[in-house]
Amino acid sequence: MSKPVTRREFLNLLGAAGGTAAALRAGTALGLLPGAVKAANLDLLNLGSNQRRVAVLGGGISGLTVAYELQKMGYECTILESSHRCGGRVFTVRNGDLIDEIGNRQYCEFDNDPHMYFNAGAARIPSTHRNLLHYCKELGVELEVFINENKTCYVQDDAMLGGKPVRNIEYTTHLKGFMGELLAKALTEQELDQPFSESEAETLLSIIDSFGDLNESHLYTGSFRAGYAEGGFLKHGTQKDIIAFRDLLKTRLGRGLINANEGDTGPILMQPVGGMDKIIDGYLNHVGSNVRYRAMVAGVQVNDDGVQIAYDQDGVRHSLDVDYCFNCIPSHLMTGIPNNFPEQYIRALKYIRRGEAYKAAFQAKRRFWEDEDIYGGITWMNNPSRQIWYPTAGIHKEKGVILGAYDYGGGMYHTLMTQEERIEAHLADGEKVHPEYRNLVEKPITVAWHRMNHMLGCSARWSRNFGAGWTHEEEELYHTLQAPVNGRHYMIGDQVSMHSAWQESAVMSAQWAMADMDQRVRAELA
Amino acid sequence: MNGSRNLLVSVLMLMPLSGLISAAETEREPYDDRYCTTCHGIDGIGNEGVQAPRLAGMEDWYLRRQLENFRAGLRGRHPQDIEGLAMQPMAAKLTDASIDELVEWVGSWEYKPAEHTISGDVNAGRRLYASCAACHGADGEGNEALGAPQLAGQNDWYLLTQLKNFKARFRGNEQGDTYGQQMMTMAQSLPNEQAMRNVVAYINTLSGN
Numbered sequence: 001m002s003k004p005v006t007r008r009e010f011l012n013l014l015g016a017a018g019g020t021a022a023a024l025r026a027g028t029a030l031g032l033l034p035g036a037v038k039a040a041n042l043d044l045l046n047l048g049s050n051q052r053r054v055a056v057l058g059g060g061i062s063g064l065t066v067a068y069e070l071q072k073m074g075y076e077c078t079i080l081e082s083s084h085r086c087g088g089r090v091f092t093v094r095n096g097d098l099i100d101e102i103g104n105r106q107y108c109e110f111d112n113d114p115h116m117y118f119n120a121g122a123a124r125i126p127s128t129h130r131n132l133l134h135y136c137k138e139l140g141v142e143l144e145v146f147i148n149e150n151k152t153c154y155v156q157d158d159a160m161l162g163g164k165p166v167r168n169i170e171y172t173t174h175l176k177g178f179m180g181e182l183l184a185k186a187l188t189e190q191e192l193d194q195p196f197s198e199s200e201a202e203t204l205l206s207i208i209d210s211f212g213d214l215n216e217s218h219l220y221t222g223s224f225r226a227g228y229a230e231g232g233f234l235k236h237g238t239q240k241d242i243i244a245f246r247d248l249l250k251t252r253l254g255r256g257l258i259n260a261n262e263g264d265t266g267p268i269l270m271q272p273v274g275g276m277d278k279i280i281d282g283y284l285n286h287v288g289s290n291v292r293y294r295a296m297v298a299g300v301q302v303n304d305d306g307v308q309i310a311y312d313q314d315g316v317r318h319s320l321d322v323d324y325c326f327n328c329i330p331s332h333l334m335t336g337i338p339n340n341f342p343e344q345y346i347r348a349l350k351y352i353r354r355g356e357a358y359k360a361a362f363q364a365k366r367r368f369w370e371d372e373d374i375y376g377g378i379t380w381m382n383n384p385s386r387q388i389w390y391p392t393a394g395i396h397k398e399k400g401v402i403l404g405a406y407d408y409g410g411g412m413y414h415t416l417m418t419q420e421e422r423i424e425a426h427l428a429d430g431e432k433v434h435p436e437y438r439n440l441v442e443k444p445i446t447v448a449w450h451r452m453n454h455m456l457g458c459s460a461r462w463s464r465n466f467g468a469g470w471t472h473e474e475e476e477l478y479h480t481l482q483a484p485v486n487g488r489h490y491m492i493g494d495q496v497s498m499h500s501a502w503q504e505s506a507v508m509s510a511q512w513a514m515a516d517m518d519q520r521v522r523a524e525l526a
Numbered sequence: 527m528n529g530s531r532n533l534l535v536s537v538l539m540l541m542p543l544s545g546l547i548s549a550a551e552t553e554r555e556p557y558d559d560r561y562c563t564t565c566h567g568i569d570g571i572g573n574e575g576v577q578a579p580r581l582a583g584m585e586d587w588y589l590r591r592q593l594e595n596f597r598a599g600l601r602g603r604h605p606q607d608i609e610g611l612a613m614q615p616m617a618a619k620l621t622d623a624s625i626d627e628l629v630e631w632v633g634s635w636e637y638k639p640a641e642h643t644i645s646g647d648v649n650a651g652r653r654l655y656a657s658c659a660a661c662h663g664a665d666g667e668g669n670e671a672l673g674a675p676q677l678a679g680q681n682d683w684y685l686l687t688q689l690k691n692f693k694a695r696f697r698g699n700e701q702g703d704t705y706g707q708q709m710m711t712m713a714q715s716l717p718n719e720q721a722m723r724n725v726v727a728y729i730n731t732l733s734g735n
């Protein structure tokens with residue numbers, strides 16, 4: 001057959017199969033240690049006896065970060081929030097709360113108990129989101145670990161095993177077993193063995209054996225990792241039947257299962273005890289009295305020496321003159337507010353596409369999942385509801401709030417339905433996993449971010465072609481929007497980041513803007 | 527977290543408990559139907575970002591008919607009428623009384639012609655518009671007697687969407703939508719998107735009066 005490949009060729013081959021990124025990573029990993037990136041150390045000038053007025057447009061987490069930091073430095077901050085609440089996409093729903101979906105207003109009827117809440121927007125904080133965690137710490141927001149991947153949860157696909165739900169642990173154990181066997185076979189063939197030294201090849205093979213729990217002949221014959229059919233404590237455990245490789249391949253859910261602990265959800269994930277909006281409360285403990293609620297920004301005029309804001313509150317148009325303005329109003333809403341921004345800046349605002357995101361939740365009459373050894377985590381389904389999340393909060397209490405659907409983008413499937421149709425869809429999907437589901441859950445709520453008042457979307461999309469990455473034009477528009485107008489007006493929020501849909505990005509955009517303003521204020525006062 | 531609700535609660539504490547309304551209800555966030563500006567822009571100037579057109583200056587009779595048509599599902603129910611589907615659920619919840627109130631509110635906004643974003647062959651557009659003028663008026667000012675709305679000054683991207691939707695029968699194809707049906711028939715005379723752009727570019731030159 002072909003001649004043996006050299007190590008360099010092997011790396012190139014990896015690159016060819018996995019894209020240049022894979023080759024690059026293979027290369028740098030040899031030489032570089034991962035660097036520790038510190039949380040941005042904001043070094044803002046305290047104004048002392050000087051005065052500066054700041055308007056924060058929108059009480060999203062980025063806006064609140066600005067108000068909180070600048071107030072500490074002696075700035076006079078006013079937050080204008082068009083909704084009845086701050087937090088924007090940080091939205092925890094509890095008993096009595098209004099879900100202000102346009103055309104589908106709901107009030108939450110969950111029992112009034114501290115653990116009976118639903119994080120309808122942001123729900124998870126990776127341990128690498130240092131800037132957000134820095135504020136959690138500073139604001140005294142108590143955190144707990146969030147159970148994300150949980151292998152006792154289920155995998156369900158109508159196409160696999162007649163739709164019977166399978167435990168994640170069974171599915172992934174067998175999948176890795178079969179994949180391991182394939183890898184081992186490949187490695188023991190001459191060509192692939194060639195680039196490695198004997199000891200490297202041995203090490204690799206032993207890792208593959210462990211990956212797949214293979215036997216001495218590097219074959220997969222089932223594994224206790226999948227759990228016991230019976231026994232295991234006082235008696236010897238008996239092994240569960242293997243699910244045939246072919247059956248596992250009936251579903252593509254394996255793709256999500258195998259990378260559940262990678263990327264953004266790779267680090268330990270956390271959540272504030274009692275709901276994500278405890279972070280918002282933390283900020284409001286400091287700047288709450290500066291917020292004007294139901295105050296809808298109605299105009300932004302940037303001048304040489306400041307910004308003039310118009311806003312509507314109680315049916316009256318007010319105006320507010322400030323020195324600096326930080327604006328986290330979603331770009332697609334800002335385009336409907338009169339302004340005198342430069343042409344290219346408006347182009348950038350219009351360029352961003354709004355994403356869709358949808359979540360639904362039920363109150364469970366009892367914590368039926370705990371009877372099935374499930375404590376927190378995610379069940380994956382190949383149906384439009386996609387996921388069921390069992391709550392981390394309230395273990396062993398009577399009731400709990402479970403997520404009954406999470407469509408994290410790419411469609412309006414549920415959004416276009418009526419409330420009744422949505423609920424029925426989630427019940428029908430859920431009962432494929434939990435046959436009694438319909439009788440066990442009640443008091444549904446649905447949150448279609450594309451229709452939420454004052455938001456109308458989630459996750460700014462800059463790149464038109466996700467696979468191909470950002471174009472040069474997109475990069476330029478992004479930098480246009482990041483830069484201030486006249487050194488006075490800053491767009492902020494996760495929309496002004498390259499990693500939208502994370503609070504960390506919103507917080508960092510705010511820090512970037514404040515640091516930029518700080519330079520200007522220092523220059524003025526010098 | 528919750529601004530006005532906290533306020534309500536504290537006001538409640540000062541008041542003797544009234545047996546008329548339950549505490550649970552009074553604590554709830556109040557609302558009205560004035561959602562329009564979230565989508566249609568401040569004072570109804572139109573918002574390209576959500577593809578919701580200018581409402582300021584719209585004829586009362588036309589505004590009312592569209593709200594009623596959306597409410598009745600005569601408009602904005604076709605699965606491919608993406609933008610109409612965004613508007614329809616809003617209208618579905620309106621009562622007659624709130625439509626009255628909204629027409630009055632929208633009527634209080636000052637008309638400003640929308641900015642132009644579409645260019646095309648204006649001369650070709652003028653020729654095409656000859657068949658439109660009978661109903662929409664030579665200056666695009668509309669004609670109440672014929673039920674045809676003003677076109678001049680409307681957001682051009684919105685006009686284009688409508689022409690496409692009429693032509694594809696996403697709008698105007700419902701039984702009972704008599705005015706929509708007339709326009710749907712007319713839209714068939716526009717051969718392709720370029721023709722639509724040309725006629726819209728020409729409408730951009732009209733004064734509306």
Ligand SMILES: Cc1cc2nc3c(=O)[nH]c(=O)nc-3n(C[C@H](O)[C@H](O)[C@H](O)COP(=O)(O)OP(=O)(O)OC[C@H]3O[C@@H](n4cnc5c(N)ncnc54)[C@H](O)[C@@H]3O)c2cc1C
Pocket residue numbers: 057058059060061062063080081082083085086087088089090120121122123124125295296297298328329330333337357358359449453454455458459492493494495500501502503504506
């Ligand atoms: C379903 C979902 C899941 C998510 N999951 C996570 C997660 O697990 N972890 C995580 O970290 N992040 C998550 N995110 C993302 C996170 O919620 C956002 O990145 C973050 O909250 C964005 O904050 P922001 O400051 O950009 O402003 P936004 O939250 O967008 O706030 C904008 C504010 O502007 C206000 N506003 C709008 N119009 C006007 C006007 N005319 N005048 C005045 N005010 C106005 C709005 O009412 C709102 O309060 C999720 C989001 C969603 C929707």
